[in-house]
Amino acid sequence: MSxxxxxxxxxxxxxxxxxxxxxxxxxxxxRFYRIQHDVKHTxxxxxxxxxxxxxxxxxxxxxxxxxxxxxxxxxxxxxxTEEVVPNRERWEKDGxxxxxxxxxxxxxxxxxxxxxxxxxxxxxDYKSACVMEEEHAYVNWLVGATFGGHSEVTLPYxxxxxxxxxxxxxxxxxxxxxxxxxxxxxxxxxxSDLQGIKTHAKQDGDDWILNGSKVFITNGIxxxxxxxxxxxxxxxxxxxxxxxxxLVEDGTPGFNKGRILKxxxxxxxxxxxxxxxxxxxxxxxxxxxxxxLNQGFYCxxxxxxxxxxxxxxxCTAHAEYIFETTREYIKQRKAFGSSLSKLQTxxxxxxxxxxxxxxxxxxxxxxxxxxxxxxxxxxxxxxxxIWASDMAFKVINECLQLHGGWGYMWEYxxxxxxxxxxxxxxxxxxxxxxxxxxxxxxxxx
Ligand SMILES: Cc1cc2nc3c(=O)[nH]c(=O)nc-3n(C[C@H](O)[C@H](O)[C@H](O)COP(=O)(O)OP(=O)(O)OC[C@H]3O[C@@H](n4cnc5c(N)ncnc54)[C@H](O)[C@@H]3O)c2cc1C
Numbered sequence: 001m002s003x004x005x006x007x008x009x010x011x012x013x014x015x016x017x018x019x020x021x022x023x024x025x026x027x028x029x030x031r032f033y034r035i036q037h038d039v040k041h042t043x044x045x046x047x048x049x050x051x052x053x054x055x056x057x058x059x060x061x062x063x064x065x066x067x068x069x070x071x072x073x074x075x076x077x078x079x080x081t082e083e084v085v086p087n088r089e090r091w092e093k094d095g096x097x098x099x100x101x102x103x104x105x106x107x108x109x110x111x112x113x114x115x116x117x118x119x120x121x122x123x124x125d126y127k128s129a130c131v132m133e134e135e136h137a138y139v140n141w142l143v144g145a146t147f148g149g150h151s152e153v154t155l156p157y158x159x160x161x162x163x164x165x166x167x168x169x170x171x172x173x174x175x176x177x178x179x180x181x182x183x184x185x186x187x188x189x190x191x192s193d194l195q196g197i198k199t200h201a202k203q204d205g206d207d208w209i210l211n212g213s214k215v216f217i218t219n220g221i222x223x224x225x226x227x228x229x230x231x232x233x234x235x236x237x238x239x240x241x242x243x244x245x246x247l248v249e250d251g252t253p254g255f256n257k258g259r260i261l262k263x264x265x266x267x268x269x270x271x272x273x274x275x276x277x278x279x280x281x282x283x284x285x286x287x288x289x290x291x292x293l294n295q296g297f298y299c300x301x302x303x304x305x306x307x308x309x310x311x312x313x314x315c316t317a318h319a320e321y322i323f324e325t326t327r328e329y330i331k332q333r334k335a336f337g338s339s340l341s342k343l344q345t346x347x348x349x350x351x352x353x354x355x356x357x358x359x360x361x362x363x364x365x366x367x368x369x370x371x372x373x374x375x376x377x378x379x380x381x382x383x384x385x386i387w388a389s390d391m392a393f394k395v396i397n398e399c400l401q402l403h404g405g406w407g408y409m410w411e412y413x414x415x416x417x418x419x420x421x422x423x424x425x426x427x428x429x430x431x432x433x434x435x436x437x438x439x440x441x442x443x444x445x
Pocket of ligand 1: 149183184185186189190191192193215216217218219263266271423426427428429430431432433436
């Protein structure tokens, strides 16, 4: 069974119980299931939470998910383990993923999973999109930002605001990995202050002339289509009401790509700079068409909570993964005649970390449920981002310490995770800005 057939089956038809059992065969049974066997009155549909399972990355856990999600997760895990992990060093050297792989992951049905079918996506629920993100984290988030930036950050703008012809022009090809997407908000002189951007577009007859520059753009150099945030009304009473989103295609005259920036971490994930020099765009390049002119800031405010929760989702899963690799490490590493895992101080550190991860997991799953039901507010999404990104960085740092000198070596997953996790409190809106958003709600009258 090829992976994309599974994806189709999950989203287009009910899965028969017999199919599920055949797919589940061979998967490790958790302690929860063993206990449940003996407890006759407990509903068999109740799923264990990760704190009750043998491993924090176990499949078949968490009450927010279903067996359909488990199938999707199993497929994604297999694909990422077999196809992503072996390529990591080459991609880290190149600073990006090669185009052939984009087509491969697209053909496997693992892009645009949470994009509506009417817009040209797979039509999975938000939880399915989270499964994709978490599974990237369970292979150490090697290229998660690349594909998350495409599927979970850029595609939602096209999905939610694109016109029918914009959907047809971009979404199916992006879902197949034939076109790469990026979103460009940040500028060299303005990141946190989105309303302070200088990139602007001026109307010229039916066209718009775009000028300015952007920086730190995930997939920016490779992208075939970039959602560009620009000021379109310099005289707007409120700056927020004078901003629009443009779809700018690669190769448009005046649109120049700069360097792939060298980063501290996430080295296989491309981050670039973009320049717009009198780029002439037709009015059909306004995302959502003319009726969305000057509504770009509103679109950003609607979509940023999804990006921020996505960061919380990834950070929590990343901490779970590194916790499990550390658990294995301390069991086999010998010191003073026995394994590290026999030392009580080490055991207590592991206990504290598990508690931190599992309490975060409970909140993040609550947020995923809220997002799935369309009820997640901006303030709660900001809390998810702050809490999970801080927690993950602290846990990964502690795990690195437990690895001793080997934790500082690139060949160990924890070394990569340490530098990669440092970005989460910064991007997607820094954690200081998240505090601003949460505080605004607290003191609002
Ligand atoms: C790897 C990576 C990938 C990225 N991908 C993208 C992308 O695809 N698209 C995109 O548009 N952007 C992207 N970004 C940019 C990212 O979102 C910004 O870096 C982030 O929003 C912070 O903006 P800044 O870097 O300009 O920092 P600044 O705004 O200059 O902030 C500097 C510091 O000041 C603090 N600060 C600023 N304002 C306040 C305030 N009011 N109160 C308290 N403290 C404050 C900040 O918290 C921060 O610590 C990416 C960044 C990185 C590192």
